[in-house]
Amino acid sequence: MKRYTPLFALAALAVFAGGAAAQQYPTRNLNMLVPYAAGGPTDTVARVLAQAMGKPLGQTVIVENRPSADPLAMTPERIAERIKPVSGIEMGAPPAAPGARGGEAIVKATCAACHQAGVAKAPKIGDKSDWATHIGHGLAPLVQSAIKGKGAMPPRGGDATLTDAEVTRAVVFMANSAGANFKEPAAPAAKKKSK
Numbered sequence: 001m002k003r004y005t006p007l008f009a010l011a012a013l014a015v016f017a018g019g020a021a022a023q024q025y026p027t028r029n030l031n032m033l034v035p036y037a038a039g040g041p042t043d044t045v046a047r048v049l050a051q052a053m054g055k056p057l058g059q060t061v062i063v064e065n066r067p068s069a070d071p072l073a074m075t076p077e078r079i080a081e082r083i084k085p086v087s088g089i090e091m092g093a094p095p096a097a098p099g100a101r102g103g104e105a106i107v108k109a110t111c112a113a114c115h116q117a118g119v120a121k122a123p124k125i126g127d128k129s130d131w132a133t134h135i136g137h138g139l140a141p142l143v144q145s146a147i148k149g150k151g152a153m154p155p156r157g158g159d160a161t162l163t164d165a166e167v168t169r170a171v172v173f174m175a176n177s178a179g180a181n182f183k184e185p186a187a188p189a190a191k192k193k194s195k
């Protein structure tokens with residue numbers, strides 16, 4: 001993967017040089033950014049390239065070593081990742097948008113951190129005796145506790161992006177897993193199945 005770096009740098013410079021040829025580009029020294037320390041194999045290749053490029057361009061190409069730059073920044077995978085929002089095609093079900101996340105998914109992602117093992121005496125998922133008294137209070141107060149936080153539980157289980165409806169769905173899912181029979185609030189329009 002490391003070997004790609006100078007090639008990408010070359011490609012980038014070649015594009016600039018070609019696009020601006022009419023204005024006799026380059027008019028100044030060029031910098032070639034090498035995200036590896038001087039003396040390494042990538043640096044060596046970059047320096048050979050820089051010298052070779054300098055002649056036809058009529059400018060000095062200066063190799064700039066920046067090992068602190070993310071060394072993987074120029075791998076094809078990372079580049080693909082960066083341009084993904086523009087070019088990506090999602091296959092299969094996309095992750096639910098904030099506001100449309102289901103109770104089970106939220107519980108697994110957020111609430112289970114404490115409620116799975118009963119951290120700090122959190123009522124355990126699926127444990128009827130742990131939940132019996134809580135369930136006895138009814139859904140609304142439980143949702144209020146989950147939204148505001150209670151004891152060792154931070155507000156919204158620590159995930160501030162959860163909407164009230166999502167917290168409610170998570171509470172319903174957990175309580176029902178321990179014997180309650182609460183009804184999930186209606187899903188927002190975005191989640192409705194279209195034919």
Ligand code: HEC
Binds near residue numbers: 119146
């Ligand atoms: C950092 C740990 C932690 C996380 C994360 C967490 N909880 Fe809790 N939860 C607790 C603890 C501890 C209690 C018991 C609080 C008490 O009674 O003092 C609790 C209690 C509850 C109760 C019962 C409240 C009541 O008034 O009886 C509900 C409902 C609940 N949590 C829902 C959730 C939901 C939903 C999530 C995820 C969005 C979540 N929790 C995430 C620690 C956590």
